[in-house]
Amino acid sequence: xxxxxxxxxxxxxxxxxxxxxxxxSLWLSSWKxxxxxxxxxxxxxxGKTTFVNVLARANGMNLVDLNASDVRTKxxxxxxxxxxxxxxxxxxxxxxxxxxxxxGLAGRADIGAVEFIxxxxxxxxxxxxxxxxxxxxxxxxKLSSSCVTLRFRPPPxxxxxxxxxxxxxxxxxxVGEEELRACVLDAAGDVRQAINLLQSTQNATPxxxxxxxxxxxxxxxxxxxxxxxxxxxxxxxxxxxALKALxxxxxxxxxxxxxxxxxxxxPAPEMxxxxxxxxxxxxxxxxxxxxxxxxxxxxxxxxxxxxxYPVVRGKAVKYTGQDDLPFPILVRVxxxxxxxxxxxxxxxxxxxxxGMSARSQDLPYVFALCSKKKFxxxxxxxxxxxxxxxxxxxxxxxxxxxxxx
Amino acid sequence: MPExxxxxxxxxxxxxxxxxxxxxxxxxxxxxxxxxxxxxKFDSGTDLQAAVRTLLSxxxxxxxxxxxxxxxxxxxxxxxxxxxxxxxxxSTFCLCADHAPEKSVFEAYTKTFDVNLxx
Numbered sequence: 282x283x284x285x286x287x288x289x290x291x292x293x294x295x296x297x298x299x300x301x302x303x304x305x306s307l308w309l310s311s312w313k314x315x316x317x318x319x320x321x322x323x324x325x326x327x328g329k330t331t332f333v334n335v336l337a338r339a340n341g342m343n344l345v346d347l348n349a350s351d352v353r354t355k356x357x358x359x360x361x362x363x364x365x366x367x368x369x370x371x372x373x374x375x376x377x378x379x380x381x382x383x384x385g386l387a388g389r390a391d392i393g394a395v396e397f398i399x400x401x402x403x404x405x406x407x408x409x410x411x412x413x414x415x416x417x418x419x420x421x422x423k424l425s426s427s428c429v430t431l432r433f434r435p436p437p438x439x440x441x442x443x444x445x446x447x448x449x450x451x452x453x454x455x456v457g458e459e460e461l462r463a464c465v466l467d468a469a470g471d472v473r474q475a476i477n478l479l480q481s482t483q484n485a486t487p488x489x490x491x492x493x494x495x496x497x498x499x500x501x502x503x504x505x506x507x508x509x510x511x512x513x514x515x516x517x518x519x520x521x522x523a524l525k526a527l528x529x530x531x532x533x534x535x536x537x538x539x540x541x542x543x544x545x546x547x548p549a550p551e552m553x554x555x556x557x558x559x560x561x562x563x564x565x566x567x568x569x570x571x572x573x574x575x576x577x578x579x580x581x582x583x584x585x586x587x588x589x590y591p592v593v594r595g596k597a598v599k600y601t602g603q604d605d606l607p608f609p610i611l612v613r614v615x616x617x618x619x620x621x622x623x624x625x626x627x628x629x630x631x632x633x634x635x636g637m638s639a640r641s642q643d644l645p646y647v648f649a650l651c652s653k654k655k656f657x658x659x660x661x662x663x664x665x666x667x668x669x670x671x672x673x674x675x676x677x678x679x680x681x682x683x684x685x686x
Numbered sequence: 687m688p689e690x691x692x693x694x695x696x697x698x699x700x701x702x703x704x705x706x707x708x709x710x711x712x713x714x715x716x717x718x719x720x721x722x723x724x725x726x727k728f729d730s731g732t733d734l735q736a737a738v739r740t741l742l743s744x745x746x747x748x749x750x751x752x753x754x755x756x757x758x759x760x761x762x763x764x765x766x767x768x769x770x771x772x773x774x775x776x777s778t779f780c781l782c783a784d785h786a787p788e789k790s791v792f793e794a795y796t797k798t799f800d801v802n803l804x805x
Contacts, residue, residue, distance in 0.1 A: 291796075292799070292803075293796040293797075293799040293800050293803075294796055296795075297776070297777040297779075298730070298777045299730075299755050299777065299778075299779045299798075299799060299802075300696075300729065300730035300777075300778060300779070301730050301777075302799070303799065303802055303803060304730075306803055307803070327777075416733075430731070431730070431731070432730055432731060432733075433777075434775060434776055434777040434778075435775065435776055435777070436776060436777050437752060437767070437771055437773075437776040437777065437779075437780040438767035438770065438771050438776075439761070439765060439767060439780050439781045439786050440755075440777075440779075440780060440781060440795075442786070443781060443786065443791050443792055443795065444792065446791075446792070447792040450789075462766065462767075465767070466767075466770055470776060
């Protein structure tokens with residue numbers, strides 16, 4: 282994804298909020314214990330978290346990243362922040378403590394949390410930066426006396442356009458003025474969204490064109506309606522609408538798309554392309570879950586539409602449900618599984634390993650060796666597999682078929 | 687209809703006497719900078735939406751102008767995004783018509799940040 286490829290790596294590479302970025306950089310370079318904390322206030326997608334990450338890296342500091350919505354009570358905050366506040370490395374290197382979404386500290390469960398943060402700011406041996414979306418929340422008002430408040434706003438359209446030109450230059454593209462402006466206006470100040478839109482317009486087929494942008498309704502379709510709507514959509518806009526209507530968790534969504542692609546019988550090169558996109562979507566979810574970067578979720582559908590839809594378009598790919606293998610094949614799968622389990626027990630006993638390891642690690646190689654005549658008889662005898670000739674033969678056929686492909 | 691007051695964000699400007707309530711709201715609550723000798727200033731710490739609303743309710747209609755981050759010139763005149771850009775909600779610097787179309791504008795943009803950082 283271009284938005285990841287062109288993610289800022291240095292503090293000067295972000296777009297917009299120039300004064301606030303300068304002030305935060307100066308605040309950090311002159312920070313000493315007892316200095317007020319910094320509080321970044323602004324709507325989502327304005328670069329608060331990105332800038333703190335980049336700034337910590339640029340200053341060689343370890344970033345201790347906490348989300349206040351997850352650590353809402355004083356006790357939990359104390360446990361997570363306590364050590365980070367008082368620890369400096371042997372070489373005097375400090376950590377940057379980043380407390381995101383402090384406006385999420387609300388309600389009875391948070392009694393004492395705001396006071397704890399204020400106290401921490403006074404005593405911390407490491408700089409503390411906080412971020413909030415809502416400047417008018419009670420928590421922000423209570424914290425503001427202990428903080429230097431810096432506002433983050435969406436960058437003006439001309440600066441977003443400048444960054445898109447830079448991305449286009451990096452990709453060696455000649456993008457028309459109108460196309461560029463449409464991306465800038467549709468993104469409404471969200472640079473990452475603008476980059477994604479630019480990428481979508483560049484990946485779009487001429488008929489799909491700029492229709493990839495739009496608004497999404499009708500979220501209540503069933504899984505099959507939504508997925509078949511996605512695979513059979515007339516253009517990207519329709520594909521995106523169908524995918525947005527799919528009421529599954531991100532993981533389930535990718536799993537069902539994966540299942541449908543696997544069963545589609547696409548030719549090998551297209552299957553490879555399609556699976557590559559599914560793999561990227563899976564990586565995106567993995568990163569999102571691991572790092573708690575839930576904001577990445579908004580790019581999942583766009584990734585599938587921009588990457589997968591052009592590949593499957595017009596190829597009669599269908600969502601066919603979960604248990605849709607023909608009965609004879611299902612019987613064959615059950616029988617083979619049963620035999621493989623029996624063989625793996627025999628093999629495991631002789632090879633001094635577990636049945637699970639035998640099935641997952643050793644047997645594929647044993648079967649492959651058995652396909653060579655010169656090894657076959659000895660191996661079968663040694664491992665006691667000679668009674669399972671039909672299984673080996675069916676595996677033999679499978680290997681031959683794979684080799685032919 | 688009274689003419690709109692042009693206010694360059696980051697530049698000093700004067701206002702007619704608006705009363706202590708309006709003055710207090712602007713300076714204490716909405717982050718408008720005030721200096722007795724130079725006047726008022728909107729900057730990145732100002733709640734621009736609220737301040738513009740306050741001035742409007744006091745009878746002063748405002749047109750905000752952003753400055754170019756690279757050269758400091760007014761950037762709004764002739765901007766193709768003028769009609770769709772809400773200058774009370776975007777960040778306080780932009781790019782002028784001279785710099786925006788340049789091929790190496792991003793390089794100049796980042797360089798300006800580094801120069802300002804070094805003071």
